Amino acid sequence: MLTRILPPPGPARMLIFITMVMSLGQGLWIAINAIYAVTVIRLTPGQLGVSLGITAALVLISSVPLGHLVDRAGPRTIQLWSFLSLAPLTGVLLFVQGFWSYLLVTSVQGLAYRAGNNARKAMIAARVPAGDRARIRAVIRAALNVALAVGACLAGLTLAWGERVGYQSAILLTALCFLVTGLLTLKEAPVPPVPAAAGAAFAVFRDVPFLLFTAVDGLLSTHGLLLDIVLPLWIIHHTDAPRWMSAVLLLINTAFVVAFQVRAARGTDELKSASWASLQGGGCVAAACLLFAMTGGAGLFMACVLLTVGALVHALGEIRHAAGSWTITYDLAPDHAQGQYQGAYKMGVDIGKMFAPALFAWLVIGHGATGWIVLAVSYAVLGAAVPAVVARGARSRATAKVAAGGVTSSTVRM
Structure with a gap:
C-alpha cells in the first residue's frame, strides 16, 4: 500500500x-x-x-x-x-x-x-x-x-x-x-542553520496566538489516550465485551490510519482548510465518545458492534485532526524558528498527556456514560475553537510579515 x-x-x-x-x-x-x-x-x-x-x-x-x-x-x-x-x-x-x-x-x-x-x-x-x-x-x-x-x-x-x-x-x-x-x-543534504532574528531568543513564548493554538490543539490531541488507556479500563469495568476487544480496537485504529491518512490530508494545505479539518476531527472524536457511552448498557454482541463503530469514527477524527494540525503548526511558525516552534507545539501535547490519563479515568470509570458525554462535549468545543484561533494566528503572522517588509504569502490566506 x-x-x-x-x-x-x-x-x-x-x-x-x-x-x-x-x-x-x-x-x-x-x-x-x-x-x-x-x-x-x-x-x-x-x-x-x-x-x-x-x-x-x-x-x-x-x-x-x-x-x-x-x-x-x-x-x-x-x-x-x-x-x-x-x-x-x-x-x-x-x-x-x-x-x-x-x-x-x-x-x-x-x-x-x-x-x-x-x-x-x-x-x-x-x-x-x-x-x-x-x-x-x-x-x-x-x-x-x-x-x-x-x-x-x-x-x-x-x-x-x-x-x-x-x-x-x-x-x-x-x-x-x-x-x-x-x-x-548522512545521506540527506545538509540544511544550513538559520541566522537568529532580532529580538528575544525564545520568541515563541511571546507569540500569543501560536501559544493559544498549542494549548487548544494539545487538549484536542489527548483523544489518542482514549484507545490506549481509557477504553481498556472501560471494557473491563463497564461492558460485557471480552477483554481482547481493546487489542482489536488498537489494530483497527492502526489499519485505518495506514489506509486512509494520506487521503484524509488532501485539501489541507492552507490554514483555512486545515483548521476546518481539525474541527471535523474534534466532531468525530466527540461522536465516538457518545458511541462508547452507549456500550455500558448493551449486551455482548451490541457492545462489540458499538465499540468497533466508535473506534472507526474515532480513527476518522484522529486522521482529520492530525492532517489539520500539521499545516497549522508549520504555517503559523516563522521560517527562521521552525525548530523552536515545533518544540513549543510538542509542549502542548506533552502537558495534555500528563494530566489526561488520571482525569479521563476519573471521569469515565468513576462516572460511567456521563463521563463520556463530558468528554464528547469537550472535544466538540475544542474542535469548534480551532478555526477562530487559527484565524487570529494568521492575522498575526500577516501583520508581522508586513512589518518586516515582506509580502504575505498564500499560506496565510484565510
Whole structure:
C-alpha cells in the first residue's frame, strides 16, 4: 500500500524511510521498556513511575531550547547526533542496575529523542514545499504506524519468550535502529542553520496566538489516550465485551490510519482548510465518545458492534485532526524558528498527556456514560475553537510579515 503513495525518490522519500527505521526501534522499545525495568533491572513500580515522571518533566522544559538549538545548528546536524547518541544510550541499558543509573540514562535518552524529533520536523519544513507538507506528513504517519506495529509485534514475541536474553536482543535491535537512523541522516543534504532574528531568543513564548493554538490543539490531541488507556479500563469495568476487544480496537485504529491518512490530508494545505479539518476531527472524536457511552448498557454482541463503530469514527477524527494540525503548526511558525516552534507545539501535547490519563479515568470509570458525554462535549468545543484561533494566528503572522517588509504569502490566506 505504501509503495503506491510514496513520493518519487528524493528528499521526501528519504525522510519517510528514515522515519520507518527509527519507528521500528521506537515501537519495540516502548512495548518492552516498563516490563524490562521492573523484571530485569528490578525497579519497583513506584521507582519506574518517578523515573518516567522526571524524564517527562525534563523533556517538557527542554523542548523549546532544543528546538532553538535545531534552528541555530541546523536540523540535519542535530538529527544526526541525537540518533547517534541514542544508540549507545539504549545499548548501555544492558548494564544498568538500580534506580539512579536507570533515571540518568533514560533522562538523557529522552532529551536526545526530543532533539531528534524537533529536527525531523524542521527538516520537513526546510526540504518539502509548503503546499506538499501535509501530504508528506500523512505518508510519514502511515509509514510510522506500519513500523510501530512491526516493532510492537517483535516486542510481543520478546515478552512471550520472557527470557533475559530476549530482552537483551530487543534492546540491541532498538539501538541498531537508532544507529542506522543516524547513519542514514548522512545521506540527506545538509540544511544550513538559520541566522537568529532580532529580538528575544525564545520568541515563541511571546507569540500569543501560536501559544493559544498549542494549548487548544494539545487538549484536542489527548483523544489518542482514549484507545490506549481509557477504553481498556472501560471494557473491563463497564461492558460485557471480552477483554481482547481493546487489542482489536488498537489494530483497527492502526489499519485505518495506514489506509486512509494520506487521503484524509488532501485539501489541507492552507490554514483555512486545515483548521476546518481539525474541527471535523474534534466532531468525530466527540461522536465516538457518545458511541462508547452507549456500550455500558448493551449486551455482548451490541457492545462489540458499538465499540468497533466508535473506534472507526474515532480513527476518522484522529486522521482529520492530525492532517489539520500539521499545516497549522508549520504555517503559523516563522521560517527562521521552525525548530523552536515545533518544540513549543510538542509542549502542548506533552502537558495534555500528563494530566489526561488520571482525569479521563476519573471521569469515565468513576462516572460511567456521563463521563463520556463530558468528554464528547469537550472535544466538540475544542474542535469548534480551532478555526477562530487559527484565524487570529494568521492575522498575526500577516501583520508581522508586513512589518518586516515582506509580502504575505498564500499560506496565510484565510
